[in-house]
Amino acid sequence: MKTNDIILQTVTKVTLFVIILFSIYLFFTGHYHPGGGFIGGLMSSGAIVLLLLAYDIKTVTAILPVDYKKMIGAGLLFSAGTGTGALIAGKPFLTHAYTYVSLPLLGKTSLHTAVLFDTGVFLVVIGVTMTIIQTIGESE
């Protein structure tokens, strides 16, 4: 018997965007409020897991054609790159720089290289979680 998952799938379509938005909010608020790369990445991968629960793995890979192992590599490269950027500027490893910029829409904003480090954490967390879950899910 073919199961009819229309309620789950419709609610997934609506709530997925709420979860993704909240994870992005958690990621960017991490410097001043509770949040950051780790919890944001976990929540993003939670949204993808919800998509995996509502649909099958083929549909999800068609929607998000991402190789999560490469995502781990990209995240590590981001984190290591911000460290070596300080070395190139003649400072100790992982020295972060920041500046205040007044952007047209957002007003006075601090641009900090720690965000790039956090992007690395974000990508690694998504990559590791999704690699674990997909490899467990695929094995018969």
Next chain:
Amino acid sequence: MIVIFKFLIGLFVLSGALLSLVTAFGLLRLPDVYTRNHAASKSATMGVMLVLLGALLYAYLDTGHFHSRLLLGIAFIFMTSPVSGHLISRAAYNSGVKLWGNSVRDDLAKQRKKTANTR
């Protein structure tokens, strides 16, 4: 803070807590999975939503911070909690959990039998 809002917030939080208590009693007292699920997914949703609404109003009127996360949480719980109840109930039915002995109607079983005959 205006006194009438103090009472309103107290009303929201207390009625939400009361509904959660009613949920717990329902889970203990009701006879089978479906009636328990009915208690859990309805009144717990409303209870949590009322508590969150009270917290939202309190934070706004006390400190002036509008926590939109609480509003998002209310909307999220309102959307997802009944669906999870539906999924648990359906999983229980499909794995053959019996209804309470005194129940009189099972429309889904009738429908299943009808579609099985036509096939």
